[in-house]
Amino acid sequence: xxxxxxxxxxxxxxxxxxxxxxxxxxxxxxxxxxxxxxxxxxxxxxxxxxxxxxxxxxxxxxxxxxxxxxxxxxxxxxxxxxxxxxxxxxxxxxxxxxxxxxxxxxxxxxxxxxxxxxxxxxxxxxxxxxxxxxxxxxxxxxxxxxxxxxxxxxxxxxxxxxxxxxxxxxxxxxxxxxxxxxxxxxxxxxxxxxxxxxxxxxxxxxxxxxxxxxxxxxxxxxxxxxxxxxxxxxxxxxxxxxxxxxxxxxxxxxxxxxxxxxxxxxxxxxxxxxxxxxxxxxxxxxxxxxxxxxxxxxxxxxxxxxxxxxxxxxxxxxxxxx
Numbered sequence: 001x002x003x004x005x006x007x008x009x010x011x012x013x014x015x016x017x018x019x020x021x022x023x024x025x026x027x028x029x030x031x032x033x034x035x036x037x038x039x040x041x042x043x044x045x046x047x048x049x050x051x052x053x054x055x056x057x058x059x060x061x062x063x064x065x066x067x068x069x070x071x072x073x074x075x076x077x078x079x080x081x082x083x084x085x086x087x088x089x090x091x092x093x094x095x096x097x098x099x100x101x102x103x104x105x106x107x108x109x110x111x112x113x114x115x116x117x118x119x120x121x122x123x124x125x126x127x128x129x130x131x132x133x134x135x136x137x138x139x140x141x142x143x144x145x146x147x148x149x150x151x152x153x154x155x156x157x158x159x160x161x162x163x164x165x166x167x168x169x170x171x172x173x174x175x176x177x178x179x180x181x182x183x184x185x186x187x188x189x190x191x192x193x194x195x196x197x198x199x200x201x202x203x204x205x206x207x208x209x210x211x212x213x214x215x216x217x218x219x220x221x222x223x224x225x226x227x228x229x230x231x232x233x234x235x236x237x238x239x240x241x242x243x244x245x246x247x248x249x250x251x252x253x254x255x256x257x258x259x260x261x262x263x264x265x266x267x268x269x270x271x272x273x274x275x276x277x278x279x280x281x282x283x284x285x286x287x288x289x290x291x292x293x294x295x296x297x298x299x300x301x302x303x304x305x306x307x308x309x310x311x312x313x314x315x316x317x318x319x320x321x322x
Contacts, residue, residue, distance in 0.1 A: 001071065002053050003275075003284055003291050003308070004063070004300040008088075009046035011036040014202065014210070015180075017092025023124060023183055024088060024296035036089055039298040040274055042082035045192045052291065060300070067302070074271035074303030077321050083114075084252055084319065086274055086298060087186040088123075091178040096199040096210070097132055097157065101220045102172035106193055109216070115172045118188035119247045119254055121317060122166040123278060126181030134158045134174055140223050148214065153198045167246045173222035185276055187319050189251055195220065238263065241310075248322070255318045257310070264309045265301075265318070273301040274319045275310075282312020 010028060013035025020026040020037050028034050038046040042060035050058045055066075060082045064072050069080050077083070100116035107113070120131075135144070139156045147153040157175070162168075162182065170176050175197070178184065195213035204210055233245030240261030247254040257263050259282060265273065275284070277297045284291045284299060287306045291299065293314060301308060310316070 001067075001302055001305045002288065003286060003305065004050050004055065004302065005052045005291065006040050006048035006298065006300070007051045008298075009038040009041060009048055010034045011038065011046060014204065015091060015093040015095050017090050019090045019092060019124075019183055020088055020296075025294075026088075026296060033092070034090060035092075036087050038085065038087055039276065040084075040086040040300055041190075043085055043190055043192055063302075067304075070269070071304035072272065072302045074269060074321075076270040077272070077303075081190070083190050083321065084274070085188050085190045085192075086276060086319070087188070088296070089178065089182070089184040089186055091180060091182040091184065094180045094200070095178045096196040097153065097175060097177045098194050098196045099175050099217050099221050100170075100172050100191070100195070101193055101216070105172075105220050106191065109219075110193055113193060114189050114191045116189050116191035116193050117169075117171045117249065117251060118186055119249070119252070120168045120170065120178075121185040121187075121246060121254075121256075121278075122162050122164055122168075122182060123185055124183040125162050125164050125166070128161075129181040130159050130161050130179045131168065131182070132157045132175065132177035132179070133160045133168060133170075134176070134225070135223070141218065141221075144221070144223070145218070148197065169247055169249065171225070171249075173220055173225055175221060185278065185317055187247075187252055187254055187317070243318075246317070250322065252319055253322045256315065257318050258315045259310050260313055262309055262311045264307065266307050267301060267303065267305050268307075269303050271320050272303045275299045275301065276317040276319075278315050278317060280312065280314030282310050282314040285309045285311065
């Protein structure tokens with residue numbers, strides 16, 4: 001067992017750009033607008049493959065089949081498939097106004113798939129950047145339908161200015177959209193279900209309007225949902241590092257770890273961990289060896305690996321199933 005590093009899967013998007021190469025040293029395909037880099041994924045729409053060690057070339061489903069659920073995911077993870085998806089996003093242009101279904105709706109109307117709740121960590125924000133985070137206070141379904149029909153939906157959206165380091169939880173049922181000029185780390189459920197309700201009348205590469213999913217969106221939007229409160233915790237000072245809770249949710253917990261000397265993480269077999277390096281560099285030490293960690297790297301720490309430590313001067317996002 002060892003920490004698994006993966007080759008990212010790049011996804012072309014109409015709103016993407018080239019900033020993942022500029023800011024995160026990603027080896028993007030030439031002359032393509034890349035909106036998403038799926039860093040660690042077991043989803044069939046973008047299976048990432050191991051690039052290090054004896055399991056090079058294997059996907060996460062193949063690792064699960066070869067090594068077993070308990071060694072990879074952990075004894076306390078109530079799933080036999082990898083439950084999360086990790087991305088870097090380049091919102092070079094604004095994304096569509098969209099919403100995701102919850103587990104119940106996705107199971108019943110999307111062939112047993114999981115729903116999609118997600119969290120955004122803002123890695124870089126251009127001056128004046130903003131997001132859509134829910135609807136304005138008091139907007140109800142008839143108001144929304146009327147605005148859709150008249151093409152005047154933007155007046156109902158809750159726009160929020162953002163800065164580097166901000167955190168936003170996007171639960172299923174919440175209308176949302178990234179604005180232009182943002183680089184984002186996204187942690188989400190293992191789902192690729194997105195219902196677009198408005199796309200600024202953009203057309204695709206063939207000149208056709210992008211597909212909308214208004215009926216399904218209206219089924220899943222929660223018009224009574226209060227905007228989620230950012231649930232960041234206090235910074236906990238450790239001997240050689242600091243950590244801060246960014247998000248606590250039933251499907252995933254996310255912490256930001258700032259290492260200036262050493263950080264130690266217990267890995268007791270109960271759950272896996274994922275590390276996404278967002279600044280600096282260091283070394284990931286485990287019982288049988290070590291891996292270099294640099295900006296933009298992501299590692300899956302299998303549950304059966306044993307305790308690890310990170311030494312150096314770096315920041316990373318640590319995710320695990322609670």
